[in-house]
Amino acid sequence: EAGVAQSPRYKIIEKRQSVAFWCNPISGHATLYWYQQILGQGPKLLIQFQNNGVVDDSQLPKDRFSAERLKGVDSTLKIQPAKLEDSAVYLCASSTTRTGWTDTQYFGPGTRLTVL
Amino acid sequence: AQSVTQLGSHVSVSEGALVLLRCNYSSSVPPYLFWYVQYPNQGLQLLLKYTSAATLVKGINGFEAEFKKSETSFHLTKPSAHMSDAAEYFCAVNHNTDKLIFGTGTRLQVFP
Numbered sequence: 001e002a003g004v005a006q007s008p009r010y011k012i013i014e015k016r017q018s019v020a021f022w023c024n025p026i027s028g029h030a031t032l033y034w035y036q037q038i039l040g041q042g043p044k045l046l047i048q049f050q051n052n053g054v055v056d057d058s059q060l061p062k063d064r065f066s067a068e069r070l071k072g073v074d075s076t077l078k079i080q081p082a083k084l085e086d087s088a089v090y091l092c093a094s095s096t097t098r099t100g101w102t103d104t105q106y107f108g109p110g111t112r113l114t115v116l
Numbered sequence: 117a118q119s120v121t122q123l124g125s126h127v128s129v130s131e132g133a134l135v136l137l138r139c140n141y142s143s144s145v146p147p148y149l150f151w152y153v154q155y156p157n158q159g160l161q162l163l164l165k166y167t168s169a170a171t172l173v174k175g176i177n178g179f180e181a182e183f184k185k186s187e188t189s190f191h192l193t194k195p196s197a198h199m200s201d202a203a204e205y206f207c208a209v210n211h212n213t214d215k216l217i218f219g220t221g222t223r224l225q226v227f228p
Contacts, residue, residue, distance in 0.1 A: 042206050042218030091159055107159030
């Protein structure tokens, strides 16, 4: 079974520029997550989708971050404009959410963003 | 609010030695607990999870963890470290949601 795919793997931009990340979850997984992992910290959930609806975006900085999951499959996360503190690894994960809260989340390799 | 605390941001062991990575949780109700491993330049991979069944949970790659309610702990152990175990390990908690709260991670180094 193919894993969670993410692109690009690395991105370097200057502050105030915009950037977009793409994620393709495991086939059949209804739930998709975007996490931000700042160096030296654990991943922090930014947004969670169930199919193409948003379940939780309480920690998404909505003034600059946006995300969508059209057709309930792949997803894009956008930052506009980027700030220095957005430098981090952005991880995408997916799960089946068949049994609920203990379903395993499968993570992609992440996109490492550097904002100069 | 739920949280996890991982004691020790870095742990170093010799190959063949016992691995012990510590995790304490804070939750007002019985939590679900997870250990994930992250190899360099890769995403996180689930090692094991506690879902209120057996308190001793066995995972992949020879790792296991024991849920101790009295100590609010879920420490990760492996009897004999291999060089390939060198990675960053994250403890995570959730309760009645699928929103994982991660600890800050412990980097494990294994010396020959």
